[in-house]
Amino acid sequence: MTKREMLLKKISTAQFAALDTQLFLDTHPGDTESVEKMRKYRNLAKPLIEEYEQKYGPLTKNGDDSNTWNWIKGPWPWESEEDC
Numbered sequence: 001m002t003k004r005e006m007l008l009k010k011i012s013t014a015q016f017a018a019l020d021t022q023l024f025l026d027t028h029p030g031d032t033e034s035v036e037k038m039r040k041y042r043n044l045a046k047p048l049i050e051e052y053e054q055k056y057g058p059l060t061k062n063g064d065d066s067n068t069w070n071w072i073k074g075p076w077p078w079e080s081e082e083d084c
Contacts, residue, residue, distance in 0.1 A: 007052050011059070014045035 001009075018041035021034055028034060052059055 004052075004056055007048060007055075010043055011048045011052060014041050015047060017041040018045060 018038050021038040021041060025031065025038065026035055049059055
């Protein structure tokens, strides 16, 4: 597994935990412990996403507001030597 893949896995794990907790809160809105867990997972994901975007470019179309077409500049995922 490449460093890029490991970072993506960490991001997706933190985002999944935050979303799952958010869904739980839809039916348990007064659970303050779960609110704190959701915030913890969101805060965990944020620096990981920033690190990814700094190293590899925008993760989503909303990632980099400075140059909206920055994502189009190579290499495409299948062109990266690191991923081979």
